[in-house]
Amino acid sequence: MTNRDYANRKPRxxxxxxxxxxxxxxxxxxxxxxxxxxxxxxxxxxVILIGGFGYFLYFLKSGSDTPxxxxxxxxxxxxxxxxxxPDPNALPPKPTEEWSYQKELENKQxxxxxxxxTKPTRPYQMQCGSFRSESQANEMKAVIAxxxxxAQVRRTDGAKGTxxxxxxxxxxxxxxxxxxxxxxxxxxxxxxQVWLWEG
Numbered sequence: 001m002t003n004r005d006y007a008n009r010k011p012r013x014x015x016x017x018x019x020x021x022x023x024x025x026x027x028x029x030x031x032x033x034x035x036x037x038x039x040x041x042x043x044x045x046x047v048i049l050i051g052g053f054g055y056f057l058y059f060l061k062s063g064s065d066t067p068x069x070x071x072x073x074x075x076x077x078x079x080x081x082x083x084x085x086p087d088p089n090a091l092p093p094k095p096t097e098e099w100s101y102q103k104e105l106e107n108k109q110x111x112x113x114x115x116x117x118t119k120p121t122r123p124y125q126m127q128c129g130s131f132r133s134e135s136q137a138n139e140m141k142a143v144i145a146x147x148x149x150x151a152q153v154r155r156t157d158g159a160k161g162t163x164x165x166x167x168x169x170x171x172x173x174x175x176x177x178x179x180x181x182x183x184x185x186x187x188x189x190x191x192x193q194v195w196l197w198e199g
Contacts, residue, residue, distance in 0.1 A: 123170035126177045128184065128192040130165045137164035140189070144168070147187060149180055170197045 128144065128151070131137045137153045144151040144166070154165045171177040177194045184192055 123172055123197045124174050124177045124194055125167055125169035125171070125197045126181060126192050126194050128166045128168065128189055130163050132161070132163065134164045137166050140166045143187070143189065144184065147183060149183070168192075 129137065129140050131140075134153065134155070141151045141153055149168060152167050154167055156163050156165060168180060169177065171194075174194060181192045181194065184190075
């Protein structure tokens with residue numbers, strides 16, 4: 001097998017040049033043609049971005065120089081409740097009491113007509129019992145004597161026979177006789193009656 005020297009080989013001058021149809025040369029030419037378009041597009045995008053970033057910085061700088069407007073915070077407005085409708089069944093308000101009788105009674109004079117006491121013509125007596133036998137009358141007289149009161153035994157003869165009455169008195173006022181009667185009621189002597197004195 002013979003060795004061929006491709007490095008020192010001269011190109012052929014005769015004949016027509018070959019057209020690059022397909023293969024590697026076609027791919028290289030299409031890539032070169034397409035490569036120019038992305039380079040212009042990338043440069044345009046970069047210029048737009050740099051310009052936008054510069055404008056943004058300028059806007060920030062100019063905004064920091066102007067004084068900030070004061071912020072006013074409004075207080076929340078409370079919602080007012082609508083007025084309640086009056087209850088038809090509700091009671092009316094309690095009236096204030098005004099008493100006028102106190103002022104009227106301060107200087108009021110009361111006139112009282114007291115009945116004139118008429119003293120009885122006879123004194124009063126209190127009879128606590130009436131017995132057929134004198135011994136029973138004396139027993140009651142002894143019980144009354146233990147209460148610090150003095151009693152008398154009177155004998156009366158009537159249509160129904162002889163009676164022995166236990167009598168206390170005489171009393172000038174009926175109130176004195178009533179006071180002693182209440183005293184005897186406390187020890188169980190309840191039949192005493194106050195009458196006018198019988199001579």
